[in-house]
Amino acid sequence: MTSTPSPHPRLALYDAGDRPAPLPVCDHYAGVEARMKKSLALQAELGPVFDVTLDNEDGAPVGGEMDRAQMIAALLGSAENRHGRVGVRLLPLTHPAFGDVLATVLRAAKAPAYLMLPKPECLADIDSAAVAIAAAGGAAVPLHALIETHGALRQVFDIAAHPRIESLSFGLMDFVSAHRGAIPLSAMSAEGQFDHPLVVRAKLEISAACHAHGKTPSHCVVTEFKDKQALQDAATMASRMLGCTRMWSIHPDQIRPIVEAFAPSTAEIDEAIAILRAAQDAAWAPIRHADTLHDRASYRYFWHLLQRAQATSMAGGAQLPVEVRAAWFDPAPEAA
Numbered sequence: 001m002t003s004t005p006s007p008h009p010r011l012a013l014y015d016a017g018d019r020p021a022p023l024p025v026c027d028h029y030a031g032v033e034a035r036m037k038k039s040l041a042l043q044a045e046l047g048p049v050f051d052v053t054l055d056n057e058d059g060a061p062v063g064g065e066m067d068r069a070q071m072i073a074a075l076l077g078s079a080e081n082r083h084g085r086v087g088v089r090l091l092p093l094t095h096p097a098f099g100d101v102l103a104t105v106l107r108a109a110k111a112p113a114y115l116m117l118p119k120p121e122c123l124a125d126i127d128s129a130a131v132a133i134a135a136a137g138g139a140a141v142p143l144h145a146l147i148e149t150h151g152a153l154r155q156v157f158d159i160a161a162h163p164r165i166e167s168l169s170f171g172l173m174d175f176v177s178a179h180r181g182a183i184p185l186s187a188m189s190a191e192g193q194f195d196h197p198l199v200v201r202a203k204l205e206i207s208a209a210c211h212a213h214g215k216t217p218s219h220c221v222v223t224e225f226k227d228k229q230a231l232q233d234a235a236t237m238a239s240r241m242l243g244c245t246r247m248w249s250i251h252p253d254q255i256r257p258i259v260e261a262f263a264p265s266t267a268e269i270d271e272a273i274a275i276l277r278a279a280q281d282a283a284w285a286p287i288r289h290a291d292t293l294h295d296r297a298s299y300r301y302f303w304h305l306l307q308r309a310q311a312t313s314m315a316g317g318a319q320l321p322v323e324v325r326a327a328w329f330d331p332a333p334e335a336a
Contacts, residue, residue, distance in 0.1 A: 031059020077109025235261030
């Protein structure tokens with residue numbers, strides 16, 4: 001009698017396959033034209049293992065927002081945007097040039113991969129921005145938002161639940177500044193931002209809200225871009241302790257260390273492969289591995305770990321074995 005092949009992990013593990021593919025673990029910000037072009041060239045070299053966000057907010061000189069928007073639109077539509085993983089940070093909704101910048105960006109020959117909304121004060125701001133973006137022709141463009149105000153943090157679970165939101169990021173410096181000196185400057189540093197209770201609490205609220213609604217929590221910047229160890233420590237803490245699955249980069253030298261910190265280790269990958277192979281052989285029934293019991297709850301964890309390994313492998317993460325990639329990642333299985 002011929003046995004029925006055990007289904008692919010995406011089809012066997014219930015909700016393991018009904019979410020979109022995870023976003024790249026690094027979101028690289030560029031606000032100067034030369035750095036924008038350099039970032040796109042690096043993305044073309046490494047592949048879409050990190051996103052590039054072209055900054056039309058803090059990166060634009062006051063009064064030069066429309067010139068910057070036109071330059072960003074040209075870069076979006078250029079051959080340098082090879083992989084389509086380029087987003088744009090817009091102006092705040094209340095800025096008088098918000099609508100004009102938005103229309104310019106959306107007229108680009110290639111649509112942005114996402115639009116970042118800075119400084120929302122509440123869920124109503126997200127709703128208003130989503131309506132304006134849809135009216136301008138961007139109804140299909142995912143929205144990201146910066147949680148950097150007291151009001152947005154207070155409503156972060158509602159914001160994460162918004163159907164247009166794909167990811168939430170923490171705006172460290174604006175959040176600290178919003179406390180009008182009550183949080184010391186040291187809380188903006190690579191080390192201090194993991195020590196101050198109000199800052200850590202904000203990061204945890206954002207991460208919890210995103211995971212509750214299947215969205216991506218993105219960690220904030222490390223401004224000491226020449227201190228590789230500080231960045232490595234911060235990225236490891238963000239990934240391992242705060243539940244973030246994405247992190248901002250503000251210098252090209254930060255991209256690889258972030259990818260490496262967010263990538264699973266070789267030991268973690270080997271364990272995940274062994275457990276998932278045994279589980280598949282058992283038709284996804286519970287198994288015993290190294291004197292530990294596993295079932296579909298832990299199988300989902302290990303499957304997500306391998307997905308992260310696959311996504312980070314091209315930019316410094318550990319490589320999946322060829323046979324694992326062939327069996328589980330190339331090509332994707334058809335839905336049942």
